[in-house]
Amino acid sequence: MTERPLAGFGIDGRRLRPGEVFIAITGARYDGHDFLDQAAHAGAALAIVERAPPDPPPGLALLAVDSTLTALHRLAVAHRARLRAAGCRVISVSGSNGKSTTRHLIHQVLSTCGLRGTQSPRSFNNHLGVPLTLLAARPEDDFVACEIGTNHPGEVAALGALAQPDIAVITNIGEEHLAFFGDLAGVAREEFALLDQLAPDALALLPAPPWLAIEPPSTHARIARFAPAPGLVAAALPGVHNQLNAAAAIAIARRFGIAEPRIRAALSTAQPLPGRSRLLFATDPTRPTLIDDSYNANPDSMRAALALLRTYPAPRLAVLGDMHELGARTATAHREIAALAATSAERCILIGPGFAATATPAPTPGVTYHPSWHPALSSRIAAGLSPTTTVLIKGSRAMALERVVEALSRRFGASPRLST
Known part of the structure; x- marks a missing residue:
């Protein structure tokens, strides 16, 4: 044979x-x-x-x-040892928000600056995606950027034990999956569990105060800080949250010894991932500007997206879908975000039972509630849009609000994949 x-x-x-x-x-x-x-x-x-x-x-x-799952994990651990012996560094990206964008920016900067490496395809950040990401890396690579996600206690520690990062980025600590973590302290315990799984002589990169909601516990891990970098972000990546994501990529590029001018040049060409603060039609004066942030949502990322929307002149429209897995915080969080949306946009369309439950007998001017999605909503959303309108579209993954992006893009005569 x-x-x-x-x-x-x-x-x-x-x-x-x-x-x-x-x-x-x-x-x-x-x-x-x-x-x-x-x-x-x-x-x-x-x-x-x-x-x-x-x-x-x-x-x-x-x-x-x-067990094929156990076999997958054992293969990943064995391959991780090969990567370490060959000098390929594992960079992990975890945190409540911004994981995919930060991982994408790290790969963009390092690869544009001449290093060879791979990254998690899409959001491969669970018990299947992490080992597959490691197995796709080659010993001759300089790096692999590995996204680590969680929605239940213990997952970060388990995935960290597979990846054993040489450089670990925790993007932030926020209100994610509270149905399973209980509160912000529970989220922090889960995310900071990664610090006990780092490779020897590894470095953890954490946001500087006040960008981190809770400080890490005492740890033997080496910790360095990063802060937003307003002057180094591509125009296609708007918002303070993207400045923070870019700052993490900059900090890692510096750790690899890349000179500042090359970092700036690499970031200047960065483009957002679909559904993550992606601007559509922003340079076309004949069509409304769409902020496609439809991939996912929790209270913190909603606040960041609404802060971005407020930087645009009126008229503004916020199309928001429910935030899932918030447990006891569900009603309060939806009420807070609904109120913030009403002050951030002249018109708000709030979709899902979580938002619908916040409606009061005295309606808020400009705010409409829809307990569930139905196709006719696309026409209602498009009604009244002008070329000067800015539209934010954001909701949890299960709300599938990318169909709003697709419908509006078709209505205005372009493919959302090709628009800029």
């Missing part, structure tokens, strides 16, 4: 490349073992399974293990 090198690892038969190892993960809504034929058709070199099918796909070698 002719030996061939493995091209990588994957868990999604739809995205598998020839020569990769397919790991048949069993999830809540799918079972990877149902896609062995698809993996074979894609050219998988090997499939790691918990149970062999009675009729294995021809040409697909199988490796049976007790």
